[in-house]
Amino acid sequence: MSIVSETRGQAPSLSIVLAAPLRLVMGALNAPMSFVQRRFGLGGMGAVFLAPNMLIFGVFVLIPVAINLAYSFTGGMAIFFGERHVVGFEQYRTLFACGDYTQPATCREDAFWQSIHNTIFFVLVQVTVLVLAALGTALVLNREMRSRGFWRAVFFFPVLLSPVVVGLIWKWILQRDGLLNAVLVDYGFDRTLWLAERNWAMFWAIFVSVWAHLGFYALILLAGLQAIPRDLYEAAMMDGTGRLRTFWRITLPLLWPNLLVVITLALIRAVQIFDEAYVLTGGGPGTSTLFITQYIYETGFAHVLRNLGLASAASILMGVVLVGLTLLQLMASNRRNREGNR
Amino acid sequence: MSAVSTFLLRRRGGKGWHWTDVLAYVWLGLGLFLMFGPILWLALSSFKTPANLSEFPPTFLPLDTRMAAVSGYEKPLPLYRVKQDDGSERVLAQVRRVGLTAQLVDPADPQTIIRVPIDKRIPEREVRLATGNYTEPLQQFNFLRYFQNSIFVTVMATIITLIVNSMAAFALSKYEFKGRTAVLGIILATLMVPLSVIVVPLYLVVNELQLFDTLWGVILPTVATPTGVFLLRQYMLTIPDELIDAARMDKASEWQIYWRIVLPLAAPALAVLAIFSIMWRWNDFLWPLIVLSRKEQYTLQVGLNAFSGELNVQWHYVLAMTVISILPVAAIFLFLQRYITSGIANTGLK
Numbered sequence: 001m002s003i004v005s006e007t008r009g010q011a012p013s014l015s016i017v018l019a020a021p022l023r024l025v026m027g028a029l030n031a032p033m034s035f036v037q038r039r040f041g042l043g044g045m046g047a048v049f050l051a052p053n054m055l056i057f058g059v060f061v062l063i064p065v066a067i068n069l070a071y072s073f074t075g076g077m078a079i080f081f082g083e084r085h086v087v088g089f090e091q092y093r094t095l096f097a098c099g100d101y102t103q104p105a106t107c108r109e110d111a112f113w114q115s116i117h118n119t120i121f122f123v124l125v126q127v128t129v130l131v132l133a134a135l136g137t138a139l140v141l142n143r144e145m146r147s148r149g150f151w152r153a154v155f156f157f158p159v160l161l162s163p164v165v166v167g168l169i170w171k172w173i174l175q176r177d178g179l180l181n182a183v184l185v186d187y188g189f190d191r192t193l194w195l196a197e198r199n200w201a202m203f204w205a206i207f208v209s210v211w212a213h214l215g216f217y218a219l220i221l222l223a224g225l226q227a228i229p230r231d232l233y234e235a236a237m238m239d240g241t242g243r244l245r246t247f248w249r250i251t252l253p254l255l256w257p258n259l260l261v262v263i264t265l266a267l268i269r270a271v272q273i274f275d276e277a278y279v280l281t282g283g284g285p286g287t288s289t290l291f292i293t294q295y296i297y298e299t300g301f302a303h304v305l306r307n308l309g310l311a312s313a314a315s316i317l318m319g320v321v322l323v324g325l326t327l328l329q330l331m332a333s334n335r336r337n338r339e340g341n342r
Numbered sequence: 343m344s345a346v347s348t349f350l351l352r353r354r355g356g357k358g359w360h361w362t363d364v365l366a367y368v369w370l371g372l373g374l375f376l377m378f379g380p381i382l383w384l385a386l387s388s389f390k391t392p393a394n395l396s397e398f399p400p401t402f403l404p405l406d407t408r409m410a411a412v413s414g415y416e417k418p419l420p421l422y423r424v425k426q427d428d429g430s431e432r433v434l435a436q437v438r439r440v441g442l443t444a445q446l447v448d449p450a451d452p453q454t455i456i457r458v459p460i461d462k463r464i465p466e467r468e469v470r471l472a473t474g475n476y477t478e479p480l481q482q483f484n485f486l487r488y489f490q491n492s493i494f495v496t497v498m499a500t501i502i503t504l505i506v507n508s509m510a511a512f513a514l515s516k517y518e519f520k521g522r523t524a525v526l527g528i529i530l531a532t533l534m535v536p537l538s539v540i541v542v543p544l545y546l547v548v549n550e551l552q553l554f555d556t557l558w559g560v561i562l563p564t565v566a567t568p569t570g571v572f573l574l575r576q577y578m579l580t581i582p583d584e585l586i587d588a589a590r591m592d593k594a595s596e597w598q599i600y601w602r603i604v605l606p607l608a609a610p611a612l613a614v615l616a617i618f619s620i621m622w623r624w625n626d627f628l629w630p631l632i633v634l635s636r637k638e639q640y641t642l643q644v645g646l647n648a649f650s651g652e653l654n655v656q657w658h659y660v661l662a663m664t665v666i667s668i669l670p671v672a673a674i675f676l677f678l679q680r681y682i683t684s685g686i687a688n689t690g691l692k
Contacts, residue, residue: 026605033595045517046518047519049509050509050510052509052510054525057566071543079549081546137373153679154378157377160671161625162625164627164667172383177400214377219683219686220686282651300542300545301632315540315542
């Protein structure tokens with residue numbers, strides 16, 4: 001992982017400005033830290049340096065993971081663990097109490113199953129479209145052309161926008177008197193309430209999330225494309241190989257490790273979809289764009305009758321899926337590194 | 343004509359057009375339109391008055407009624423184009439509107455009032471930026487406060503992230519101690535635990551620490567980023583150990599070695615992490631949404647969401663504040679694009 005080797009040796013002047021107050025603080029810590037070093041010895045300093053990070057990490061990540069597991073076995077409305085009663089697998093049973101898993105309406109927690117159905121549909125469509133669009137964009141950006149930096153920026157800029165901003169921009173365009181309806185009416189079509197119709201709401205949730213993340217994945221794929229040796233293409237051209245054939249025989253196989261990383265990364269992110277969709281549709285109309293993260297958030301926090309046990313159980317299930325996907329991703333990136341393709 | 347088209351379609355190397363060339367240009371054009379169009383539309387819309395915004399079909403540029411100072415009237419009066427019976431048009435200033443009739447005067451002759459049915463007059467408009475969209479929410483609503491909160495959260499979280507992550511990375515890259523692999527393993531393993539999975543217990547922990555509804559409750563859970571530790575450690579591994587040994591010979595303390603030798607050498611990696619941290623914290627939404635309940639504590643993202651979720655959405659304010667919330671990100675992107683893109687391309691982190 002040669003993260004910053006390209007940028008090495010040109011530390012930005014920004015860091016110099018930031019360094020001045022840092023110097024003061026760090027300098028002031030010289031004396032107390034020397035005392036600590038005398039107390040713990042050179043060998044103990046590793047643990048000392050590790051301590052602040054691991055303390056914060058332990059309190060805000062490790063303990064919550066443990067609590068999450070514990071809470072998923074308790075019930076009741078109380079917030080604190082001591083006041084809650086242990087119910088065993090009751091919460092999981094509630095989540096899985098279902099007549100027919102393909103029909104959310106037959107389930108006790110119908111919203112949960114509706115959210116799973118929606119999320120699966122979203123993930124399948126969004127990841128497919130996203131990866132194909134990112135691949136197309138990377139291929140186009142990899143061509144020899146003028147002002148490539150500008151074009152890269154055009155596709156990449158939305159990545160930096162916050163999900164709230166992304167949601168608001170599109171909500172504004174898609175509203176009843178919005179830009180899209182104006183254009184359609186101009187061409188003689190009827191106005192559509194884009195976010196109030198089940199299928200359209202899902203379409204736009206997918207479209208907007210592809211719009212927002214396309215540049216990120218295109219950039220990873222572009223780096224992969226640029227790592228493919230030029231002489232391979234030159235050799236193919238000498239042999240008079242057509243462009244399509246070159247793509248199938250050279251580009252795609254050599255890009256495959258990168259593509260695998262992109263697919264798994266996109267999968268992991270898509271399963272957790274929340275912010276943009278929440279701002280754009282709020283899960284509606286009805287529950288047609290309710291996704292799992294929003295279900296957890298609403299069950300645990302937004303409802304008047306907050307059900308932390310049920311929310312914990314649902315998040316544990318989601319965690320299991322995500323850990324599985326992440327293992328896939330680690331395997332994919334290991335393969336990418338092993339094959340020396342950056 | 344054919345000479346012109348030959349010239350326009352001429353390509354470097356004298357080769358002809360391949361269908362993939364056409365496809366590439368179509369893709370770029372569509373990309374420019376789809377990716378940049380919405381942002382341009384947002385920016386244009388944010389300068390429109392409420393009346394201009396509610397128009398359908400919308401106007402492309404922000405338009406507002408032209409105003410004119412008329413002697414005898416304190417405030418400037420809006421100008422209207424009035425169609426007269428003989429078919430000619432004249433521009434009049436409206437004094438007031440009573441029911442379906444408007445009372446207008448000629449700016450040149452402010453004494454005589456002309457009564458016209460309101461559907462016989464069209465506002466005389468010009469391109470004008472409604473800057474009030476930007477200034478009013480900052481004064482009347484809590485947006486200035488949201489801003490300060492967001493800046494506070496972003497700056498504090500980034501500073502703490504840089505310090506604790508770099509200390510941990512220093513320990514993990516330059517010290518041999520028992521359990522080092524175990525710690526590294528735990529950090530790597532939690533790369534997999536997304537916030538959305540632990541929001542429930544995290545809320546309880548933050549509640550227990552009396553941090554609920556405080557900005558520190560937003561900041562602290564985010565600062566010990568495993569990605570940051572990992573990124574910095576990988577970089578610090580490339581710093582030669584001889585440098586550190588030499589400093590120890592010169593009786594430098596470990597703390598001095600950390601901040602006077604290792605930190606400056608790791609500046610490029612720190613810069614990358616700083617940029618990402620600023621982006622992450624500025625854009626955070628789910629966690630602040632859960633932790634913050636009083637309006638005075640909202641960050642910009644939570645405030646924007648709340649403001650746009652109200653029954654009567656005041657779009658002219660929402661749009662303007664959205665633009666403002668983009669500005670810092672846009673500035674960072676403009677100046678530090680190279681760091682961001684090379685950081686993402688090489689690590690796949692976001």
